[in-house]
Amino acid sequence: MKVLVTGGAGFIGSHTVDKMIDKGWEVVVIDNLSSGLKANVHAKARLIVIDILDNKVLDIFSQEKFDAVLHLAAQTSVPYSIEHPDVDCQVNLLGLVNIMEACRKTGVKRVVFPSSAAVYGDADNIPITEDAELKPESFYGLSKCTSERYLALYRQIYQLEYVALRYANVYGERQGDGGEGGVVSIFTRKIAEDQPIHIFGDGGQTRDFIYVGDVAEANCQALAAPLSVANRVYNVSTQTQTSVNTLTDWLSKAAGKTVTPNYLPPREGDIYHSALSNQAAVTRLGWKPQIPLADGLRQTYHFLRKK
Ligand SMILES: NC(=O)c1ccc[n+]([C@@H]2O[C@H](COP(=O)([O-])OP(=O)(O)OC[C@H]3O[C@@H](n4cnc5c(N)ncnc54)[C@H](O)[C@@H]3O)[C@@H](O)[C@H]2O)c1
Structure with missing residues (x-):
């Protein structure tokens, strides 16, 4: 399988790339290194330094012909999103759309997307199930909710498969x-x-609190899972x-x-x-936290x- 990982020089991305290489997958990373590090990227993965908002992203997709995409690159700070909803929207929504457009124009089969517990806000029942009401309390949470809707509509209109994973608090x-x-x-x-x-x-x-290695495994399983379990949202948590x-x-x-x-x-x-x-x-x-x-x-x- 040939996979593109956006944000693959970051925390969750670099752990996931390591696992993909162990599985024998071919991996290309795109990252603007705003918070990620070149040193985090596995030597067997190819790093291309570019912003997800750049129009040239489409050229990379056209040349490389990816089977699947794990789209992790994002503005990830909740407090920053409160102060700068415009930047949050630009990176997390326009960035997503730029990647989704490149996917559908070049025949990518599936996109796996990291959503977040932030979509639930202050939930009434714990543990929170995926069908709970979405009540985000930050622009970051709102951008994750909206991203999920984009994924579902891209599926409906362009038959692009997706899996959205709502991570709990990842550490490692x-x-x-x-x-x-x-x-x-x-x-x-x-x-x-x-x-x-x-x-x-x-x-x-x-x-x-969920260990990053368990999240990396969930990302890989979501990319490889049969169609019958795709096109929906899953919590990834302990x-x-x-x-x-x-x-x-x-x-x-x-x-x-x-x-x-x-x-x-x-x-x-x-x-x-x-x-x-x-x-x-x-x-x-068929995923379970191990650590x-x-x-x-x-x-x-x-x-x-x-x-
Ligand atoms: N860490 C958590 O607990 C957690 C929980 C829920 C969801 N998530 C989501 O998981 C994903 C990865 O988060 P992380 O904790 O690994 O963060 P991170 O900051 O370590 O990784 C993000 C990566 O994306 C890159 N990036 C940021 N903006 C970019 C842009 N415009 N163009 C190209 N690259 C860009 C950064 O350089 C970095 O390498 C994010 O989408 C985040 O919202 C994380």
């Missing part, structure tokens, strides 16, 4: 401090550097709520240090509990220490 090696789900990378770095940890609220707030206090405890154990967090007033608008049901991905895609949180945190901490 090579994660930056910006973007989504950055609490693990921020705390890991602070603990490694013996800096104080600040927790907003009482630390009882929960998130669903379906487990972990509190920020527990996360801090496990990271301190991984580091072999005693960490006493500073508790600050809760941030307005922060959702208290979050976990996504993964039953659809387990039963239909327990304690193991993933240990790996993440030791990777950062070595760096």
